[in-house]
Amino acid sequence: MNAEIITIGDEILLGQIVDTNSAWIAQYLGQADIAIRFITSISDRREDISKALSEASSRSDIVIVTGGLGPTKDDVTKNTISEFFKSPLVRNQHVLDHVKQIFLRLGRGEMPISNYGQADVLECAQILFNDVGTAPGMWVERSSKCFAFLPGVPFEMKFLMENRVMPKLASMRSHVHVYHSHILTAGLGESFLAEEIADIEASLPHYIKLAYLPKIGLVRLRLSATGTDVNVLQTETDKFADRISERLSKFVVARQDISLEEAIIKNFAEGHLKIALAESCTGGTIASNLTKYTGASKVFDCGIVAYANHIKQGVLGVRKNTLDEFGAVSEQTVIEMAKGVQRLSGAEYGVATSGIAGPTGGTPEKPVGTVWIAVVGKNEMVTKKFQFNNNREVNIERSTMQALILLWNLYVKELV
Amino acid sequence: MNAEIITIGDEILLGQIVDTNSAWIAQYLGQADIAIRFITSISDRREDISKALSEASSRSDIVIVTGGLGPTKDDVTKNTISEFFKSPLVRNQHVLDHVKQIFLRLGRGEMPISNYGQADVLECAQILFNDVGTAPGMWVERSSKCFAFLPGVPFEMKFLMENRVMPKLASMRSHVHVYHSHILTAGLGESFLAEEIADIEASLPHYIKLAYLPKIGLVRLRLSATGTDVNVLQTETDKFADRISERLSKFVVARQDISLEEAIIKNFAEGHLKIALAESCTGGTIASNLTKYTGASKVFDCGIVAYANHIKQGVLGVRKNTLDEFGAVSEQTVIEMAKGVQRLSGAEYGVATSGIAGPTGGTPEKPVGTVWIAVVGKNEMVTKKFQFNNNREVNIERSTMQALILLWNLYVKELV
Numbered sequence: 001m002n003a004e005i006i007t008i009g010d011e012i013l014l015g016q017i018v019d020t021n022s023a024w025i026a027q028y029l030g031q032a033d034i035a036i037r038f039i040t041s042i043s044d045r046r047e048d049i050s051k052a053l054s055e056a057s058s059r060s061d062i063v064i065v066t067g068g069l070g071p072t073k074d075d076v077t078k079n080t081i082s083e084f085f086k087s088p089l090v091r092n093q094h095v096l097d098h099v100k101q102i103f104l105r106l107g108r109g110e111m112p113i114s115n116y117g118q119a120d121v122l123e124c125a126q127i128l129f130n131d132v133g134t135a136p137g138m139w140v141e142r143s144s145k146c147f148a149f150l151p152g153v154p155f156e157m158k159f160l161m162e163n164r165v166m167p168k169l170a171s172m173r174s175h176v177h178v179y180h181s182h183i184l185t186a187g188l189g190e191s192f193l194a195e196e197i198a199d200i201e202a203s204l205p206h207y208i209k210l211a212y213l214p215k216i217g218l219v220r221l222r223l224s225a226t227g228t229d230v231n232v233l234q235t236e237t238d239k240f241a242d243r244i245s246e247r248l249s250k251f252v253v254a255r256q257d258i259s260l261e262e263a264i265i266k267n268f269a270e271g272h273l274k275i276a277l278a279e280s281c282t283g284g285t286i287a288s289n290l291t292k293y294t295g296a297s298k299v300f301d302c303g304i305v306a307y308a309n310h311i312k313q314g315v316l317g318v319r320k321n322t323l324d325e326f327g328a329v330s331e332q333t334v335i336e337m338a339k340g341v342q343r344l345s346g347a348e349y350g351v352a353t354s355g356i357a358g359p360t361g362g363t364p365e366k367p368v369g370t371v372w373i374a375v376v377g378k379n380e381m382v383t384k385k386f387q388f389n390n391n392r393e394v395n396i397e398r399s400t401m402q403a404l405i406l407l408w409n410l411y412v413k414e415l416v
Numbered sequence: 417m418n419a420e421i422i423t424i425g426d427e428i429l430l431g432q433i434v435d436t437n438s439a440w441i442a443q444y445l446g447q448a449d450i451a452i453r454f455i456t457s458i459s460d461r462r463e464d465i466s467k468a469l470s471e472a473s474s475r476s477d478i479v480i481v482t483g484g485l486g487p488t489k490d491d492v493t494k495n496t497i498s499e500f501f502k503s504p505l506v507r508n509q510h511v512l513d514h515v516k517q518i519f520l521r522l523g524r525g526e527m528p529i530s531n532y533g534q535a536d537v538l539e540c541a542q543i544l545f546n547d548v549g550t551a552p553g554m555w556v557e558r559s560s561k562c563f564a565f566l567p568g569v570p571f572e573m574k575f576l577m578e579n580r581v582m583p584k585l586a587s588m589r590s591h592v593h594v595y596h597s598h599i600l601t602a603g604l605g606e607s608f609l610a611e612e613i614a615d616i617e618a619s620l621p622h623y624i625k626l627a628y629l630p631k632i633g634l635v636r637l638r639l640s641a642t643g644t645d646v647n648v649l650q651t652e653t654d655k656f657a658d659r660i661s662e663r664l665s666k667f668v669v670a671r672q673d674i675s676l677e678e679a680i681i682k683n684f685a686e687g688h689l690k691i692a693l694a695e696s697c698t699g700g701t702i703a704s705n706l707t708k709y710t711g712a713s714k715v716f717d718c719g720i721v722a723y724a725n726h727i728k729q730g731v732l733g734v735r736k737n738t739l740d741e742f743g744a745v746s747e748q749t750v751i752e753m754a755k756g757v758q759r760l761s762g763a764e765y766g767v768a769t770s771g772i773a774g775p776t777g778g779t780p781e782k783p784v785g786t787v788w789i790a791v792v793g794k795n796e797m798v799t800k801k802f803q804f805n806n807n808r809e810v811n812i813e814r815s816t817m818q819a820l821i822l823l824w825n826l827y828v829k830e831l832v
Contacts, residue, residue, distance in 0.1 A: 012438070012442070012455065013442055013451070013452045013453065013454075013455065014442055014443070014446055014452070014627075015439040015440065015441070015442030015443030015444070015446060015452075016439075016443075016629055017439065018434055018435070018436050019434070019435055019438070019439070019455075020434050022428070022431070022457070023428070023431040023432075023433065023434040023435070025431070026429055026430055026431030027430070027431030027432075030430055035429070036429045036430070036431075037429065037464070038429075038456065038457065038458055039428065039435075039455075039456070040454065040455070040456050040457075041438070041454065041455035042453070042454055043453060048453070048454075155807065213432055277721070279700075279703075282704075282707075283703055283704055283706070283707025283708070283712065283719075284693075284695075284700035284701070284702070284703025284704040284707060284719055284721065285700070285704040285707075286700070287695075287699055287700025287704075287721045288699055288700040288701040288703070288704040290699070291698075291699025291700060291701075291721070291723065291773075291812070292808070292809065294774075294776060294808060296699065297723055297724070300721075300723050301723050301724030301726065301727050302720075302721065302722065302723065302724065302727040302731065303699075303700050303719075303720070303721030303723070304718075304719070304720060304721070304731075305693070305700065305703045305707070305716075305718065305719030305720070305721070306718065307707065307712070307713055307716050307717050307718065307719070308713070308717035308718065310717065310762075311717050311718040311761065314760075315718065315720075315731070315760065344730075344731065345727060346726075357707075358710075360710060391571055392710060393708065394571070396707070396708070
C-alpha cells in the first residue's frame with residue numbers, strides 16, 4: 001500500500017515550525033510496511049487543498065491530512081473537503097459535548113458559540129474521536145481510497161494515528177503482517193557494515209528487507225518482513241538478525257529499536273552502574289541527551305558543566321599546572337576532569353569533554369573543531385582526540401555522540 | 417514573487433530525517449518577502465522528479481530543489497533534470513579540480529573515477545559554486561522561471577542560498593526592497609499582545625505587515641515592509657516598531673531578530689554579569705540551550721546537573737533538613753540550589769530547577785509536571801511553581817524556557 005501526507009497550514013510554509021509530524025507519520029507507517037511516496041505542504045487556500053486532495057487520490061491508496069482543523073481555521077479546510085467529497089457538514093452531538101467538557105475542565109467557562117463549529121464533521125466521514133483535544137479527526141473512504149483528516153497538534157495527531165487510524169489500516173489488511181527486527185550498531189560506517197554482511201544480505205528471502213539507518217557514529221539495521229504467517233515471519237527474521245548480530249558482534253549495542261542513550265541507561269541500570277559527566281565544549285548537551293529519557297535518574301546523578309577554567313579547577317579539581325602547561329583543550333585536562341567528576345559523584349564512570357566548538361577561539365595549533373574526550377571506568381580509561389569542522393552546532397552534536405560511543409565501548413570492554 | 421520547495425530523496429519520506437531545510441529556506445526567503453506556497457517531498461524516482469518540476473514551474477516563479485545531488489544519487493536526479501530541461505550534462509573542470517582537492521585535503525587520497533560525475537553539470541545551468549562541499553549547485557532560468565538545485569546537506573544548502581542564490585534573486589528584483597523590524601517579547605500571549613496594540617496594527621500602511629511568531633512563553637513580532645525606497649521603508653517601519661515597543665515596553669526583550677538565549681548572553685556580557693545553573697528536572701537542557709550560542713562563555717562559567725539528592729547536598733550545599741522536610745521538588749530546595757550554585761561559581765545570577773518531568777514519579781500531592789524554578793540575583797530573588805502536563809519532553813522544554821524568562825525578568829527588575 002502507498003500512502004502520502006498532506007499538511008495544511010501556513011506555519012510550515014512560513015518556516016515558523018519544522019514539520020516533525022510528517023517524519024513521525026512516515027516512520028510509524030513505514031514500520032507497518034506502508035511507504036510514503038509524497039509529502040506536500042500547502043496553505044489553507046481552497047484551490048490548493050482541492051488540488052492536493054485530487055492529486056493525492058489519483059496516486060495513493062491512503063492519504064493522511066494533518067492540520068487546518070483548529071477552531072479558527074475550521075471554515076476553509078472543512079468546507080473545502082465537504083465540497084471535495086460532496087458531503088455536507090453536520091454537527092455531532094457526542095463531539096460537541098466532549099468539546100464543551102474540555103472547556104469546562106480547563107476552567108475556561110462556558111464555551112463561546114464560535115467554537116461550536118469544532119463539532120461539525122462530514123456526513124460521509126467516520127469520526128476519529130479525539131480524546132486528547134477538541135478537534136475531531138475524520139476518516140473517509142471513497143473509490144477504494146482512504147483519507148484520514150487529523151489535527152496538526154503533534155500529540156493529538158499521534159494519539160489519533162495510534163488509536164484510531166492504525167486499527168483501521170490493520171483491519172483493512174488483516175491478512176498482512178509486518179515484523180521488524182532491529183540491531184543498533186556503533187563504530188562502523190554504513191558501507192563497511194554492508195561489506196561485512198554482504199553474503200547474509202544477499203541470502204535474505206524476498207519478503208525480508210534490510211534497511212541501513214545511519215546517524216553520527218551509529219548505524220541502525222532494520223530487518224522488515226512482510227507476509228501472512230506472523231510466526232514464520234518472526235522466526236525467519238530473528239534467524240537472520242541473529243546471524244547479522246553474531247557477525248557484527250563487537251559493534252552491536254542493542255537488539256531493540258532504541259537509541260544509544262536508552263541502551264546505556266538500560267545496561268548501566270541493570271549493572272547498577274552510574275555515570276557522571278564533566279562537560280566543557282558540549283556545554284550540558286550530553287546530560288540533556290541522557291535525561292531526555294525516563295530512567296536516566298537510575299544511572300545519572302551528577303553532571304558538571306565546567307565552561308570556565310576556574311570551575312574545572314575549583315569544582316572538578318583539575319590542577320592549575322595541567323591547565324597552564326597543556327591548556328584546557330588537552331588530553332591531560334579531560335583526564336583530570338573525568339576523574340574529578342567520578343570522585344565528586346562516586347559514579348563508576350566519568351566522561352569529560354573539552355574542545356573548541358567554534359566558530360571563534362581556534363589557534364593554529366588547536367583549530368576550531370579540536371575536541372578531546374576522556375572516559376574513565378572502573379579499571380580502565382580511554383581518551384580520544386577529534387578534529388571536527390567549524391560549525392558550532394555540528395561540533396557539539398558530534399562530540400556528544402562520540403562521548404557516548406566511547407562510554408559504551410569502555411563499558412563493553414570492562415564487562416568482559 | 418512566489419516560490420516553492422522540492423526536496424528529493426528517501427530520507428524524508430522514510431521519516432529518517434526531519435525536513436529542517438524547508439523551514440530554514442521558507443524563513444530565509446520570507447525575510448526577503450518571497451512567499452513559499454508549496455513544499456513537496458519526493459523520492460528520486462524519475463517520473464516523480466519530472467512531474468514535480470513541471471507542476472512547480474506551472475505555478476511558481478522560483479523553484480528551490482534540495483537533495484538528490486550526492487555522489488551515489490547523481491545519476492537519477494541529474495539525468496532527469498537534464499532531460500527535463502533538454503540540456504546535456506557536461507563535465508566542469510573548475511568543479512572537478514575543486515572536488516579532487518577536497519578529497520586530497522580530507523586525506524582520502526586520489527579521488528576514485530566514480531566520483532568524477534560530481535563535476536557534471538547541466539550545460540544550460542549557471543554553476544552555484546559550492547565552497548563548502550563537493551556537490552555543485554545549479555541555477556537554471558527557463559521561460560521566466562528560475563530553478564535552483566542545491567545539495568541536501570544543511571550547511572552546504574545554507575551556504576549556497578546565502579552566497580549564490582540570494583544575490584541572484586536580489587539582482588532580479590533590484591527595484592524591490594524588503595525591510596524588517598523585529599521585537600522579541602516575553603510574558604504575554606499572542607492574543608493579549610494583539611489586543612494591546614490593536615490600534616497601532618490597524619493604522620499600519622498597506623505596505624507594512626505585522627506577523628506574530630509565538631514560541632513557549634515568547635512572541636516575536638515582525639514588521640515587514642516592501643517597497644522601492646529603502647530609506648522610507650526603514651524610517652516608517654522603525655517608527656511603528658518604536659510605537660509598538662513603547663506600548664509593550666515591559667514585555668520587550670530585544671529589538672533584534674535573536675533568541676531569548678542570545679538576548680541574555682548579549683545583555684549579561686555587556687553588564688559583565690555571569691549566570692550559574694543548578695538543574696535537576698531540566699537535566700542540562702538550560703546549559704545546552706545557552707552554550708549553543710557563540711559568546712556563551714562570556715556569561716556562563718558553571719552548570720551543575722544535580723539529578724540526585726546527594727549531589728544537591730554535596731555539591732550545591734542544599735541542607736538535608738530541607739530535602740527531608742520539603743522534598744526535592746519544593747520552593748525551599750530550588751532556592752538553596754540556586755544560592756548554592758551562585759556561591760560555588762561566584763556568578764551574579766543563580767538559576768535552579770527541580771520538578772517531576774515524568775512520565776513516572778508523580779504523587780497525588782506533586783503530580784507529574786510539577787516544576788519549581790528559582791532565580792537569585794544580585795539583590796532579589798524570584799521563585800515560581802509550574803504545573804505542566806504529562807509529556808516528559810514538553811515538560812523539560814517548557815521548564816527550560818520558563819527558567820530563562822524568569823532569569824530575564826529578574827535581570828530587568830534589578831536593572832531599574
